[in-house]
Amino acid sequence: MSRHFILCAPLALLSACSGRDLGNQWFPLRVGDEQTLSVSYQTDEAREPEQWVMRVDEPAVFQDQPVAVRHHSAGVSYYLKVDEQGVRRIATRTDIDEQPTADAEPMWVLKAPYAVGTEWTTVTVPYLLQRKNEHPRDLKHTHKAQMTWRIEAVDDVVTLADGSEHRPCLRVVGQARLNLYTDPVNGFTDVPLISREWYCRGKGLVKLEREEKVPTGFMTGGVLRAEQLR
Template sequence: MGNDWFPLRKGETQDYAVRYTSEDPREPEQWTLRVTPPETFQDQTVAVRHHSAGVSYYLQADDQGIRRIATRTDIDNEPTADAEPIWVLKAPYQVGTEWTTPTVPYLIQRRNEHPRDLKYTHKAQMTWRIEAVDDSVKLADGSTHQPCLRVVGQARLNLYTDPVNGFTDVPLISREWYCQGEGLVKFEREEKVPSGFLTGGVLRAEWAR
């Protein structure tokens, strides 16, 4: 299943070293994503990718690309279908291909209010674009991977940041690198906000083998 840019080989495991840069220090993490055996969902065979945070993603792969159609947490008996399929990668795999997906802020937090995370209350539409098809990625272990798709997503959230600036359009920026035959090797999420009621930051993750 999958394709050259995002192969979904049963049993394959990828570890990612995750680091945060923010006003509120966060400890580095390691995420593990594993392709578990295919399952049947809504009468079709789909790939399943399990995240060590406790959620499985049900992925449909065909000539149009790869899209998520359902999720299941470790405490759920059955997967929950997405209201609409959510693209992970959309064909054709060439510069200029675009798609949109819903997103939430991952890193922005209220400084003095609860719940601190905005992800429970705010949503936005992110526009993704393939910006390169032959990018080169060098990882911390010194290895270089090429060719890679570089995919960039951009969204904006209108947030009340402080009494001086009032409401501000805060950019949410994602960058992902998918390398041929290997899949997702690196990704970044940038959510920077003016100093005030909110804190933001940057998440960086890459293969840790």
């Protein structure tokens, strides 16, 4: 499978990267590109839909290596390194931070080879699980799990709400479990955390789903869905 990588030398050649694609065919990182995702929730407690805006900023130099910078409208920038091994996050910076903070270990976004069966693991936190009557309600502040990701398809077709069709697409599925005390009847339960992501050639991430369903009791959960608007 052909790959299109553009790597620039630190400092002196960094400006030469500006406006070019620092990603690859499955995860483009063209400086100045902006993507809007429509986000909806199907949860036990009503949540308003949202929009996430992802923007590729000017590249940066981090730990003496050039990296792409992708900014999320929630107020955080992700520092991404792309090479023949795949796409991985190596640092993050919030809007109020002066300097980025290195990840304890690289966080894979996509791992090569881009073929059915390729697997990797990352640390994840619950996005949707909440306590009903305790604080803090969000479990993301207190719980982590190891998620195993697998490329399950390389030729998926994705049709979005606006009728646009995208192909070929990688379908990547992540699975993890959290052992939680959900209620007196079920006691401790292995609650599945399931992520599904679609990366389309030349477009990047166009659709994602996150499923965190829990038995009725002390917890609430649900499903998050997001897809590209433009």
